[in-house]
Amino acid sequence: NAGVMQNPRHLVRRRGQEARLRCSPMKGHSHVYWYRQLPEEGLKFMVYLQKENIIDESGMPKERFSAEFPKEGPSILRIQQVVRGDSAAYFCASSLVGLAENNEQFFGPGTRLTVL
Amino acid sequence: GENVEQHPSTLSVQEGDSAVIKCTYSDSASNYFPWYKQELGKRPQLIIDIRSNVGEKKDQRIAVTLNKTAKHFSLHITETQPEDSAVYFCAASPYSSASKIIFGSGTRLSIRP
Numbered sequence: 001n002a003g004v005m006q007n008p009r010h011l012v013r014r015r016g017q018e019a020r021l022r023c024s025p026m027k028g029h030s031h032v033y034w035y036r037q038l039p040e041e042g043l044k045f046m047v048y049l050q051k052e053n054i055i056d057e058s059g060m061p062k063e064r065f066s067a068e069f070p071k072e073g074p075s076i077l078r079i080q081q082v083v084r085g086d087s088a089a090y091f092c093a094s095s096l097v098g099l100a101e102n103n104e105q106f107f108g109p110g111t112r113l114t115v116l
Numbered sequence: 117g118e119n120v121e122q123h124p125s126t127l128s129v130q131e132g133d134s135a136v137i138k139c140t141y142s143d144s145a146s147n148y149f150p151w152y153k154q155e156l157g158k159r160p161q162l163i164i165d166i167r168s169n170v171g172e173k174k175d176q177r178i179a180v181t182l183n184k185t186a187k188h189f190s191l192h193i194t195e196t197q198p199e200d201s202a203v204y205f206c207a208a209s210p211y212s213s214a215s216k217i218i219f220g221s222g223t224r225l226s227i228r229p
Contacts (some may be wrong), residue, residue, distance in 0.1 A: 006204075033217075042205055042219040043160065091159065100224065104150070105217060107159040 004108035025094030122220030
């Protein structure tokens with residue numbers, strides 16, 4: 001049973017370009033979470049999605065950032081017009097059911113975004 | 117919203133000694149408290165968690181305690197080994213927004229041989 005998959009593992013973009021980060025949850029998991037980790041800092045919650053629905057996006061910047069989890073395919077975190085401050089590790093996690101049932105979140109290996 | 121404070125930010129202990137990391141949280145409605153270990157360049161991995169109806173939980177050399185009245189919880193690692201060196205994060209899940217995990221700022225634990 002493969003774990004949470006993320007790609008690419010490393011992504012380099014120039015200021016103003018778009019970044020697309022992909023996350024495939026564990027098999028059977030329908031809940032996906034995105035977190036951002038700045039260097040030497042903790043993880044900050046960004047968004048929680050279920051298939052075709054955004055459940056909680058309270059941690060996501062209002063501009064330039066968007067996320068989706070379509071019926072088919074991976075979850076996508078999209079950052080438009082990237083700036084240097086977007087450089088970070090972006091981790092995706094998935095769970096079998098929602099956290100309300102206190103279900104463990106399994107983390108992917110992360111995508112390290114570098115903005116030049 | 118929920119805020120999780122974690123101390124110390126760095127901790128160095130002699131191999132074989134115990135390590136203790138402490139966290140406080142602000143939202144009294146939080147009911148789930150996981151601890152994650154993150155090695156350099158790797159993903160966070162759950163090492164132990166505790167629910168609000170339990171005061172203490174132990175798994176081999178790792179134990180976690182929870183004091184809901186004081187809103188603090190702690191991680192205890194006994195008989196530390198070199199492979200325990202990593203960054204440890206405490207976290208809390210506020211019941212009012214059950215989807216989130218709010219993380220502490222992390223503790224960098226170093227085990228001296």
